[in-house]
Amino acid sequence: MxxxxxxxxxxxxxxxxxxxESLIQRITALLTSNSDGLVGTEVMPVGTGHFGGSTTGHRLGVNAQMAHQEAVDEFQKLADSLRTYSDAIKLWADEVRDVDGSTNAEMTMRAAALAQVTDHIGQARDQSSSTTMGDGQYTEPPAAGDGA
Structure with a gap:
């Protein structure tokens, strides 16, 4: 299990x-249900005597024990690697969330600055226009000697 x-x-x-979340639950349930049949199952080490008392039998037993230990070590390395991978995924997810948060904050700040610039442009436009502007009337400029 x-x-x-x-x-x-x-x-x-x-x-x-x-x-x-539904996929996570399905995968977790699948792994749990498939592992239930393995409860109490262990690879039993093979003693050197299982291959007989000859020198060759003893050597086969020693080789079987070494192979068993290598398998145990490799499964431990696999489990450790998966834990390290999980930590790396968590770190990556946190960094993505941080970048998203920073980007959202920066975009909000830029939108506010753009709105402020747009307001200033609108105010400048409103102040520079007059009611006679563009009405088709021509006004003669004052003569140069009129003291203006």
Missing amino acids: LTAADVGLVTDVMKGINAP
Whole structure:
């Protein structure tokens, strides 16, 4: 049976990649149900005597024990690698959330600055226009000697 740590590992990795909750539950249930049949199942070490008392039999037994230990070590490395991978996925997900948050904050700040510039442009336009502007009337400028 999967341990709580194993289920947590799978769940963390799936959440880290933003998998839907329904998919996470289905995968966790599948792994748990398939592991139920393995409860109490262990690879039993083979003693050197299982291959007989000859020198060759003894050597086969020693080789079987070494192979068994290598298999145990490799499964441990695999479990450790999966835990490291899970941690890396969590870190990546946190960084993505941080970048998204920073980007959203920056975009909000830029939108506010743009709105402020747009307001200033509108105010400047309103102040520079007059009611006679564009009415088709021509006004003669004052003569140069009129003291204007």
